[in-house]
Amino acid sequence: MYILRLLSAFFKVNVQMMLAYRADTIVNILINLMWLGWELLSLNIIFHNTTNLGGWSLGELIALLGVFRLVNMLVAGLIWPNTEKFNASVRDGSLDYTLLQPVNSLFQVSFSRMVIWRVWDLALGAGLIIIGIRMSGGGATPFNLVSFLFLTVSGAMVIYSLWIVLIAATFWFIKFDNNVTILQALLDSGRYPATIYPGWLRLIVTFVVPIALATTVPLQALRGDLNGWQVLLFLGVSGASFLVASRVWKAGIKKYSGASS
Amino acid sequence: MLHIYRRLWQVNWAEQWQYRANLLMYLLYWLVSPVVYLAVWITVANSQGSVNGLTANDFVTYYLTLLIVVQLTSDITIHLLASKIQDGTLSGDLLRPIHPILTNILVNNIAFKALTFIGLIPIWLILCLLFHPDFSSVTFSSLLLATPAIVLGFTTGFLLGSTLTCLAFWTTRVYAIGEFYTALVILFSGQFVPLQLMPPTIQRLAEFLPFQMFCYVPIEIILNQMPPEVMVRNYAVGVVWLIISMFLFNWVWREGVKRFSAVGA
Numbered sequence: 001m002y003i004l005r006l007l008s009a010f011f012k013v014n015v016q017m018m019l020a021y022r023a024d025t026i027v028n029i030l031i032n033l034m035w036l037g038w039e040l041l042s043l044n045i046i047f048h049n050t051t052n053l054g055g056w057s058l059g060e061l062i063a064l065l066g067v068f069r070l071v072n073m074l075v076a077g078l079i080w081p082n083t084e085k086f087n088a089s090v091r092d093g094s095l096d097y098t099l100l101q102p103v104n105s106l107f108q109v110s111f112s113r114m115v116i117w118r119v120w121d122l123a124l125g126a127g128l129i130i131i132g133i134r135m136s137g138g139g140a141t142p143f144n145l146v147s148f149l150f151l152t153v154s155g156a157m158v159i160y161s162l163w164i165v166l167i168a169a170t171f172w173f174i175k176f177d178n179n180v181t182i183l184q185a186l187l188d189s190g191r192y193p194a195t196i197y198p199g200w201l202r203l204i205v206t207f208v209v210p211i212a213l214a215t216t217v218p219l220q221a222l223r224g225d226l227n228g229w230q231v232l233l234f235l236g237v238s239g240a241s242f243l244v245a246s247r248v249w250k251a252g253i254k255k256y257s258g259a260s261s
Numbered sequence: 262m263l264h265i266y267r268r269l270w271q272v273n274w275a276e277q278w279q280y281r282a283n284l285l286m287y288l289l290y291w292l293v294s295p296v297v298y299l300a301v302w303i304t305v306a307n308s309q310g311s312v313n314g315l316t317a318n319d320f321v322t323y324y325l326t327l328l329i330v331v332q333l334t335s336d337i338t339i340h341l342l343a344s345k346i347q348d349g350t351l352s353g354d355l356l357r358p359i360h361p362i363l364t365n366i367l368v369n370n371i372a373f374k375a376l377t378f379i380g381l382i383p384i385w386l387i388l389c390l391l392f393h394p395d396f397s398s399v400t401f402s403s404l405l406l407a408t409p410a411i412v413l414g415f416t417t418g419f420l421l422g423s424t425l426t427c428l429a430f431w432t433t434r435v436y437a438i439g440e441f442y443t444a445l446v447i448l449f450s451g452q453f454v455p456l457q458l459m460p461p462t463i464q465r466l467a468e469f470l471p472f473q474m475f476c477y478v479p480i481e482i483i484l485n486q487m488p489p490e491v492m493v494r495n496y497a498v499g500v501v502w503l504i505i506s507m508f509l510f511n512w513v514w515r516e517g518v519k520r521f522s523a524v525g526a
Contacts, residue, residue, distance in 0.1 A: 027437045028437075030437075031437060031440050031441070034440075034441065034444060035444070038444055038447075038448070041448075042453060042454075045453075045454060045458065045459060045460070046301060046305065048458075048460070049305060049312045049313060049458060050305045050308065050309065050312070052308075053301065053304060053305060054304045054308070178282060178283065178286050181286040181289075181290065182286070182289070184290065185286065185289045185290035185293055186289075186293055188293045188294050188297060189293055189297050191297070192297055192300070192301055196300055196301065196304040197297070197300045198300060198391065198392075200391060201296065201300065
């Protein structure tokens with residue numbers, strides 16, 4: 001309950017920040033729509049020249065694009081702004097005030113900044129997923145649908161855990177402003193199924209920067225490519241990565257010595 | 262004048278070296294999309310033998326050449342200049358007796374290019390090992406013929422990018438327009454896919470736009486894929502656009518500086 005009240009307080013503050021720049025918000029949404037148009041056009045061009053992409057149909061790729069939108073929302077709406085704030089606060093020492101408050105530090109560091117207009121991506125992503133599933137015949141079984149939903153959430157957890165480890169690294173290497181660029185850089189790979197990538201790239205996006213766990217894997221579950229054990233394995237991996245990440249965070253906090261005070 | 266450029270080069274080169282870690286990240290960021298598209302088209306080509314006459318090797322050579330060509334023709338003026346107009350720090354540059362864009366911004370662009378290029382070479386060689394391209398169609402004369410196209414592409418891109426950034430004199434912020442422009446460039450330059458695979462309308466439009474000089478034309482010349490008469494026509498279109506962009510830039514700069522109110526400084 002307490003956590004929910006805090007979340008809604010963060011939300012209100014960030015809505016006020018957004019309302020200060022109304023024109024910006026509208027322009028940003030327009031640009032966002034333009035890139036969506038671009039993504040659909042590129043799919044159109046690809047499927048103008050072929051009927052399937054490594055076994056994936058157009059509908060499945062549109063649903064994948066929807067999941068990619070959700071991951072993108074997580075990165076651009078939450079991870080990116082909070083990283084900027086966090087990096088600045090480690091450098092100038094204002095992280096002290098965050099740590100002094102009687103709230104879980106990781107929670108505060110993760111949610112104090114939100115780019116509110118990105119909520120728009122949630123609607124867009126959901127729309128694309130539904131359209132995509134319809135287009136590919138809607139042959140998904142209830143088991144596939146449920147494991148798709150669970151794996152989408154757990155994939156986002158993996159990305160979030162990786163982020164925690166990356167920003168916690170700042171405690172050991174103070175000058176580490178590029179900590180999340182690697183995540184941002186490989187994000188673009190989530191638009192297409194990792195199964196078509198050459199082996200080395202598939203390894204990178206599955207194990208090093210697991211974008212594929214958050215985009216390709218849920219879609220594979222939806223297509224019925226994964227059996228129950230595999231779904232459980234992926235859920236287990238995401239739980240484990242979150243546990244490891246929160247351990248790393250705690251160790252990092254202990255290491256932190258403050259910059260100004 | 263040459264002396265000024267030499268000194269500016271030293272300053273900008275040193276400045277870029279400071280941010281070499283950022284440069285590597287930028288390179289990585291920038292490499293992902295072409296490699297992903299390459300993987301997409303190899304998959305399509307392999308599943309049906311060829312796409313519109315293009316084999317898997319054609320795609321590999323196209324995208325690997327693209328990595329080098331786009332690095333050479335790309336322009337980062339908006340990142341260097343927009344903030345200066347926005348916060349008014351351009352005032353200091355205007356006091357100097359040299360054109361700020363055609364000296365400092367231009368040299369900064371080139372220094373950035375040179376340094377990222379040094380970083381790109383080892384990564385490019387690794388990608389060659391991974392994708393096994395067959396570059397047998399490339400000859401010394403094709404490289405020679407493509408060099409003016411690359412210079413033309415960079416010059417036009419630089420002038421158009423500067424013109425666009427100068428719109429900040431009127432609008433203060435130009436990043437939204439910049440993003441729209443980037444989308445146009447990706448669409449019409451051949452950066453997403455070789456232009457012959459685009460819908461016919463886009464192909465026709467691209468022939469009359471300056472953007473194919475940034476990417477498609479130099480690549481096709483290097484790979485010896487462009488018939489001489491098409492090449493001549495593309496060069497002609499490119500030169501016309503160079504002249505247009507020179508006039509555009511001159512005009513926007515002259516009118517813009519008159520309006521410049523040095524907000525914030």
